Amino acid sequence: MKSLVCVSKTPDTTTKIAFTDDGKAFNTQGVQYIMNPYDEWYALVRALELKEARGGTVTLINVGPAENDTIIRKGLAIGADEAVRVDAEPKSAFFVARQIAHYAREQDYDLVFLGKETIDYNGSEVGAMVAEMLGVPFLSYASHMEMEGDTAVVSRDIEGGTETVEVKPPFVISAAKGLAEQRIPNMRGIMMAKRKPLNVIEPVEAEDPAVAVHYELPPEKGDVKLIDPENMDELVRLLHEEAKVI
Amino acid sequence: MVLVFAEHQNGTFKKAAFELVSYGYKTAQAMGVECAALVLGQAEEPASLGKYGASKVYQFEHEAVQQFDSQVYAALIAEAAKKLDARVVVVNHSSTGKSLLGRLAVRLEAGSVSGVNAVPEVNGAFRVKKPVFSGKAFATYEVATPVKVLSLMGNAIQPAEVGDAAEVAAIELDPPAAQVKVRDVNRVEGRVPLPEAELVVSGGRGLKGPENWGLVEDLAELLGATTACSRPVADVGWRPHHEHVGQTGIAIRPNLYIAIGISGAIQHLAGVNNSKTIVVINKDPEAPFFKAADYGVVGDLFDVVPRLTEAIKTLKTD
Numbered sequence: 001m002k003s004l005v006c007v008s009k010t011p012d013t014t015t016k017i018a019f020t021d022d023g024k025a026f027n028t029q030g031v032q033y034i035m036n037p038y039d040e041w042y043a044l045v046r047a048l049e050l051k052e053a054r055g056g057t058v059t060l061i062n063v064g065p066a067e068n069d070t071i072i073r074k075g076l077a078i079g080a081d082e083a084v085r086v087d088a089e090p091k092s093a094f095f096v097a098r099q100i101a102h103y104a105r106e107q108d109y110d111l112v113f114l115g116k117e118t119i120d121y122n123g124s125e126v127g128a129m130v131a132e133m134l135g136v137p138f139l140s141y142a143s144h145m146e147m148e149g150d151t152a153v154v155s156r157d158i159e160g161g162t163e164t165v166e167v168k169p170p171f172v173i174s175a176a177k178g179l180a181e182q183r184i185p186n187m188r189g190i191m192m193a194k195r196k197p198l199n200v201i202e203p204v205e206a207e208d209p210a211v212a213v214h215y216e217l218p219p220e221k222g223d224v225k226l227i228d229p230e231n232m233d234e235l236v237r238l239l240h241e242e243a244k245v246i
Numbered sequence: 247m248v249l250v251f252a253e254h255q256n257g258t259f260k261k262a263a264f265e266l267v268s269y270g271y272k273t274a275q276a277m278g279v280e281c282a283a284l285v286l287g288q289a290e291e292p293a294s295l296g297k298y299g300a301s302k303v304y305q306f307e308h309e310a311v312q313q314f315d316s317q318v319y320a321a322l323i324a325e326a327a328k329k330l331d332a333r334v335v336v337v338n339h340s341s342t343g344k345s346l347l348g349r350l351a352v353r354l355e356a357g358s359v360s361g362v363n364a365v366p367e368v369n370g371a372f373r374v375k376k377p378v379f380s381g382k383a384f385a386t387y388e389v390a391t392p393v394k395v396l397s398l399m400g401n402a403i404q405p406a407e408v409g410d411a412a413e414v415a416a417i418e419l420d421p422p423a424a425q426v427k428v429r430d431v432n433r434v435e436g437r438v439p440l441p442e443a444e445l446v447v448s449g450g451r452g453l454k455g456p457e458n459w460g461l462v463e464d465l466a467e468l469l470g471a472t473t474a475c476s477r478p479v480a481d482v483g484w485r486p487h488h489e490h491v492g493q494t495g496i497a498i499r500p501n502l503y504i505a506i507g508i509s510g511a512i513q514h515l516a517g518v519n520n521s522k523t524i525v526v527i528n529k530d531p532e533a534p535f536f537k538a539a540d541y542g543v544v545g546d547l548f549d550v551v552p553r554l555t556e557a558i559k560t561l562k563t564d
């Protein structure tokens with residue numbers, strides 16, 4: 001199985017979100033970056049498990065600037081064979097998808113793995129775009145995937161349950177929790193990662209049809225109203241009459 | 247025209263479909279055009295979408311749409327959008343919509359914005375807002391293409407009745423062959439699924455063990471609420487994974503979120519801080535969740551929750 005795993009960079013989950021004064025950009029000062037958890041914990045690990053069980057290769061792809069190499073190296077330390085970085089600023093999902101689809105088509109991958117969404121822009125867009133550009137099926141929010149011969153059986157999270165489908169590679173799959181168990185890179189992996197190939201390539205031309213032009217923080221929450229734990233009738237009254245939610 | 251893709255479940259429209267039509271109607275009004283809905287497969291009373299502002303409902307019935315394949319659905323919706331010359335196409339930000347949006351963007355050469363929560367501004371540049379950073383901020387997107395595709399966040403707008411029955415018409419479309427075969431669909435019966443729930447009762451590690459979940463269940467049952475939990479609770483198997491809310495779980499935006507014995511870690515808040523009203527029950531007055539709460543009760547949950555359940559019983563019987 002020849003797998004391509006798309007990995008993105010996001011601010012650490014504990015990051016305090018702030019923007020530049022003019023609201024035009026995310027304030028990156030002091031921000032720690034991590035590999036998007038869905039990409040690292042589930043997409044990458046499931047691709048590695050498939051390789052271990054059936055042979056093949058696992059390639060990482062990232063669209064981003066040189067500073068992303070740290071995150072890519074972590075993916076190599078977890079076990080990917082090689083990586084490519086498309087050297088460009090990822091401004092829109094469409095641009096990113098074009099780069100990934102172009103590379104995937106050239107290299108003829110059986111499977112393209114992504115995370116279900118990036119935890120910063122919460123787009124959930126890139127996977128479906130790549131699938132459409134490649135003209136292959138897309139299984140989003142996959143929480144389980146097994147190969148049965150040459151057919152994959154995939155369970156995907158849907159509203160209030162799961163849907164199980166059969167599909168033959170090539171296809172694009174986005175990972176939700178459950179697809180695999182997180183792996184922590186060990187010392188040997190980290191050492192080996194230094195010698196694995198990380199190729200930097202130029203982007204193909206693509207537009208940015210939708211871009212974020214302004215950011216704002218939500219209005220501050222007023223102070224919490226504390227209610228006497230002995231007096232739950234009062235809480236119920238407030239929920240009924242003031243908040244009008246019950 | 248604004249075209250909305252109205253999803254149904256085994257023929258029944260859920261609230262999300264009405265929200266979508268309302269959103270499409272408001273967007274169409276701002277643009278000075280009509281709003282139409284597209285229904286794939288057989289739905290009960292398609293004309294009822296007219297109540298929320300669809301002037302016309304296009305229906306396509308074919309065995310190709312009996313099971314969901316994003317490739318087939320996207321091809322059909324894009325074909326309809328082209329036939330009807332739609333300027334804006336809107337889908338729900340549901341599991342279905344999320345696997346369609348990107349495909350539609352490619353097929354229609356349209357700029358896309360996912361998970362929008364407000365009606366776009368259309369005078370001058372086309373701009374639309376969406377929550378980012380798991381609800382910790384909002385971003386405004388500008389879409390430059392002639393056709394735009396959007397997915398609408400659940401519970402972002404209330405469906406409003408504005409009209410009567412819509413005219414229903416069949417539409418001719420040409421479905422491609424499916425490459426995905428659905429084996430089975432497994433839905434938890436009874437409860438409203440978390441992403442759609444308006445009332446949610448959620449428990450954390452403060453409950454000490456799965457044997458105490460009766461407290462959460464009883465309160466939820468009485469309210470007609472859906473149950474949820476924090477991540478560690480799902481990780482150790484006290485509760486099923488599909489109940490886990492937060493940054494790495496499900497993001498929800500109910501009208502009421504009651505958090506019981508949950509500390510309010512930033513990753514948990516990321517999935518719930520868009521709830522309209524938050525009630526926190528925690529014995530530690532320093533628990534970070536109180537900063538995000540509307541109503542707080544500092545006390546032992548094993549005393550407080552049964553009392554709250556009793557108080558709600560009283561309200562319901564009055």
Ligand SMILES: Cc1cc2nc3c(=O)[nH]c(=O)nc-3n(C[C@H](O)[C@H](O)[C@H](O)COP(=O)(O)OP(=O)(O)OC[C@H]3O[C@@H](n4cnc5c(N)ncnc54)[C@H](O)[C@@H]3O)c2cc1C
Pocket residue numbers: 013037449450451452453475476477478479490491492493494495506507508509510511512513514517527528529530533545546547548
């Ligand atoms: C990358 C990453 C992603 C994460 N994603 C998520 C996510 O999606 N969702 C999520 O929930 N977490 C997530 N977490 C974990 C998160 O950081 C917290 O560890 C977790 O939310 C804590 O769960 P808890 O509040 O149930 O438990 P605890 O933090 O242990 O809190 C238990 C609370 O119960 C209270 N309590 C105890 N006994 C009682 C009593 N008798 N009466 C009343 N109150 C009582 C305590 O005061 C305490 O505040 C993530 C972490 C990381 C690093």
Ligand SMILES: Nc1ncnc2c1ncn2[C@@H]1O[C@H](COP(=O)(O)O)[C@@H](O)[C@H]1O
Pocket residue numbers: 006007008009036038039061062063064090093096113114115116117118121122123124125126127
């Ligand atoms: N810049 C990027 N480079 C490589 N993969 C990406 C990039 N951005 C997003 N992805 C992949 O697409 C998935 C979904 O991202 P999004 O559609 O932005 O929510 C992520 O989990 C990644 O797997």
